[in-house]
Amino acid sequence: MGEVIVITSGKGGVGKTTTTANIGTGLATMGYKVVLVDTDIGLRNLDVVLGLENRIVYDIVDVTKGNCKLRQALIKDKRFEGLHLLPAAQTKDKTAVSPEEMKALCAELKRDFDYVIIDCPAGIEQGFKNAIAGAEKAIVVTTPEVSAVRDADRIIGLLEAAELYQPKLIINRLRPKMVKRGDMMSIEDIIDILAVELIGVVPEDEYIVVSTNRGEPAILDPNSRAGQAYRNIARRITGEEVPFLNLEEEEGFMSKLKKIIGLSR
């Protein structure tokens, strides 16, 4: 019996889809059987981030409406043994699926997979309600910005109201340099405000853009710092204790030079 985890945030564009793709790929490379469910109906994205957009035949609405068997709609990733995608429908809207249908779908998926990871749409309406309906655990993604943290707070309240207690937090797009000079809220600041447990911190990383261009999750690149962070998160999801990354960035040229000539420590 697998575990159903929803990746949510409230605010759009904070990295839910990127996180879902990376964690899913990570868990699959660790040998687990994983299915990623895109519930962002009408704004399908997970397929392109994973590089599977050309293989879609059926989607989640086809499954819940009985147009096809669940098995037929699942896309098997040929690169990673164990990774599967259930794509969102692109031509329908979020009311095409009901929370009850999602519950039944998750229950069915959980029988065959170790991890069912649900990519939630932005917002707190029907799409959100669908995405969390069948979930047993939740991961909230935020960025170190006032608007994103505020929305995360609201989402945490709604998750608790839906009996999804103690969600875990991912802080995405952290820029250590900005934190250092006092222009970005730190990890501690955000944890202090939201009072939830941290499961990972993902730095801002250009490689995320490159990997999305290619349709190959950053977690596969040994040089990507975000990839490293996602590898750690995947391991933490399996229950392993992994120390947090030191996000101190490489020193800039000027500060190195100053040190050499004795202007600063």
Add this chain to the structure above:
Amino acid sequence: MLDFLLKIFGRDTESSKNVAKERLRLVLVHDRTSVSPQILEALKEDLIKVISDYMEIDEDALEVTFDRSEKSVALVASIPIKKVKRTAAVSKTVS
């Protein structure tokens, strides 16, 4: 304009992170209190329990509200008293 000059001359030492934190703190007090009226109900019940140890109050007329202003949120309680116990009769201090 003064703000601007202070900034240029580096006297505005308040880092933007602290501004963000303070704004978030306040906005979340607003959000959390308006989103969850249950907080108020639970608080009312607890208040009645505590105060009843010391005085008899008019539970039905008890009013607890949040007073929101731009810079702060205050808890305002109006609790009509019916009878006050004589100091010696306050069981807690005796036992």
